[in-house]
Amino acid sequence: KVTGVGVGVGVNASHPLTLEELNVVEQVRVKVNDAESTVAVEFTPTIPHCSMATLIGLSIKVKLIRSLPERFKVDVHITPGTHASEHAVNKQLADKERVAAALENSHLLEVVNQCLSARS
């Protein structure tokens, strides 16, 4: 039922394409289980050394947390085999405390918010 939310995250104003348009996020790589309240999103960085991977992941995660009912457990990770430091990024994204800490950093929050508001 929630698949329609969509992950409308723009990278930034100078990069006018959305993640969906860049094929970073694809509908087939989004798994939603309403009954068990879980959402899993796999995203594919544009190049294996993409320096923005963590930021993209964080933005997706923040967007989902803000947009989904609290009952959902959100899991955001890199499509296996598509990024050089896949493991490290995944670990960072899965760590609740690090995500929370990142959002307390006003600089990082600013960048994330820019990503989320670019399209509107």
Place this chain on the structure above:
Amino acid sequence: MPAGDPSRAGLCHRPPSFWVCSGCISCSSVPAHKRPFGFPSWLARSCLENTDPRTRGRGIQLLSQVLLQCYSLLQEKEVLHLVLFYENRLQDHHLVIPSVLQGLRALSMCEVLAPGLAVSVLKAIFQEVHVQSLLQLDRHTVYSIITNFMGTREEELKSLGADFTFGFIQVMDGEKDPRNLLVAFQIVRDLIVKNYALGPFVEELFEVTSCYFPIDFTPPPNDPHGIQREDLILSLRAVLASTPQFAEFLLPLLIEKMDSDLQSAKLDSLQTLAACCAIYRQKELQEFLPSLWSSLRREVFQTASEKVEAECLAALHALSACLSRSVLSSDTEDLLDSFLSSVLQDCRHHLCEPDMKLVWPSAKLLQAAAGASLRTCHRITRSVVPLLLEQYTKHPQSSQRRTILEMLLGFLELQQKWGHVEEDESALLSLRAPVCSVVFSAMTDPSVQLQLVGIRVLTVLGSLQGFLSPPDLELVVDHLLRLILHEEDSQSSEAAMEAAGSLAPIYPQIFSGRMVPRLGEELQSEREEEGSRAPRSLQQRCLQALAAVSTHTSIVRETIPVLLQHLRRVQKGSEAGNAQDVVSVCQSLHRVALQCQQDAESCWYYHQTVVPCLLAMAVQAAMQESTHPLQGKALLEEEALAAMVPVISAASTHLSPELAAQSVSHVVPLFLDGEVSFLPQNSFPCSFQPFEGGERLEAQRRLVALLMAFVCSLPRNVVIPQQERLLRELLALSCSCNCPFTATTAAKCFAGLVNKHPAGQQLDEILQLAVNRMEPGLAEGPHRTQALTLLLWVTKALVLRYHPLSSRLTDKLLGLLGDAELGPVAADGFSLLMADSPDVLHKGCHADVRIMFRQRFFTDNVPKLVQGFHGAGPDVKANYLKGLSHVLNHLPKPVLVTELPTLLSLLLEALSCSDRVVQLSTLSCLQPLLLEAPQIMSLHVDTLVTKFLSLASSPTMLLPYKARVIRALAKPLDDKKRLVRKEAVAARGEWFLLGSPGR
């Protein structure tokens, strides 16, 4: 009677006679065991004897349905025949059985069932029916039959002995449906509680029920039966914990399940254990105590869940209580003692490591055990308290000492629970000196946190009767005084005041003899060294402490004179800003008044002492003002008078009617006739005439505030002398006085009296008088505002008591909303009408307040407000919105949520109103709606988001709502409708961005 004629059967018309066989020929042709007594033979032949089991089933079903309707009309003999018939039919084809059971259920409800039949029915069911192969409904029927018989034929069933139990075990073995289980558990519980013979089947009975433990059941979505997991848990627990006979089987099961990974299983086991302890004796527990203790300890030491911890502690408490209860026979071992020994052995050493993780779990375990009984408390404190005292001296750091002292506090609080017991005290008494020295050392420690715990321990020690010796008490008072007066941290000094307040009623002499005089000196000494003025905060603290310690009649008699004396000194002082000092004294006096209210004697003393004194001081100041107007008098400032109002009010609300009447006979003549004789120091230079005209009497008129505080607080049954005259004077004053304070006060006083005035001609006359004065005043002239204030207060007084005139006055007020000059004030007046007023017209001062007045006001006036809004000119529209939002804001939330949807469009309009008060109060109205009625709100989400966003052009104003709105919007994220979810996502996203960096 012609056989086979259905019209003669008379099913509908004469059911009872239907059973009386008229002896027709055909009856004799069907054997009796196949045909119930009186059953019409045509029916019997066509159905009951039919070779097709379906048709037979339908026949029996028909019969059973009829029986269910009319079982109460059957005769004993008829029942006998029917029972024989049905028992016989139990052997029939399985398709027939459900209907047979229905019939038996009808018969089981018959009062005239002959002795022996219940047993025979049950035997037949046990023997012939394999219950668990039936459908759920039919199994339920069997349980119902058993329940019915158990309810009415207990003795008879008991004659079956253990066979009944065994039969039932077989019936319920394998049951899976939660609806049936609830009934089955109830039956088992009755079996046990009503002492049916279990015989050799105890273990079987346990097995057949305990196999469901722990209950793991999630009701299916949209379950129409509404059975919750909790229902099953409680009903199974009632079975398992119903008899000590189950103990040997149950306890190992509980120990096993406590080890489970499932938290729910753990909790259920612990709660069941606690329930069992209520009926177990030490015999049942003995064998399992070591493993129970080790499981409980393991859980408390390891768990991260507060809930598990709390249940473990509760279980340990129950266990200890159970062991304490068991009466010892001389030859058995005292299990309690050995159990507590192992608890102490495992926990005690952890108390010595205040920095380690296990210190609190250990302390909690010990306290849970100690709280179970006097014996456990004694045994554990005897061992633990000396250890804690020793550890306190061993650990020099404040944080460690604080932990240790907090644990000590816990144990002492338990001691408090058991109160005054001699044997018990000797153990603790021997520790008096070290305990006191530890507490005093904590109170002198620089760490505020440690001081605070020290003060709490001291409070507990003080409440243990006879623990503190007189020299200790003197030290206690000195320490408290030091903290109150000289400790920099206000938290400590406040805690010390509270401690003094709670100890004072236990040791009134030492507090009135030692603390009050010191506080009084402190207040005075400060005055003498006027040059180097001591900080005002010290004076403040003395005043607060004097109020805090006034918790006993004898102390009140000491503190009141000190406070009044101080007030006199403040009044004589000439520095600027001492209105603030007056306010401080009044706050202390007010607190004392509240503390005195419950005790009739203190209350009267207080009233008699304080009220005349305050009046005398105020009157004197007002007269000096009249003669020497240039000398500013602190006592007469609005702020000071306003602070005296609650004092006088609190001193008067709890008076008995006789004493109140006595007092009122002095106060009213004082104001009406200048009768000053009852005041102390009553030699005044001129006369007191607050209601007379004249510029110079302005100061005297202000004292109407004190009159209001007094007369408006009296119980409703106290007769006020010369009330009519008083009301007229107040009315005149409120309409004509130039000073807003005086005019408002007079209006409030008038309203307060009118609210309590008995209904009748007199009231109507005075109200007519008021209306006559108000109307021209409102129309024009210099006193329009005063007239409006009077209108507001009188309307409030009448709205509260549902007086018929109130609607006329409200309409007048509604009309004023369109007035260019008075409109905004009238709009704010709606807040005054709906809110509780602090000094008059509330329940506390005996006003006549109907409980639903707000709802009623809403229903009567909101349509008019809405109508007025639509008809109003653009410059006054805001007034209506403001009035509306005030009314809505004070409405109880549940009412608001049901009523708001109709007003929603208007509220949305209010959001675009430029008045900030309107915006804010509208937002507060919308917030609960967003939370509780997303369906309705979803229709307007679009408008809302736009409105909110346009408000967000001043983000600083919206910012305070950010967190609340985000929380509120979390719910519609999960709405059923996609559109709602989509809008909620959009709105919530925007709110997250509001005021954040990077927008």
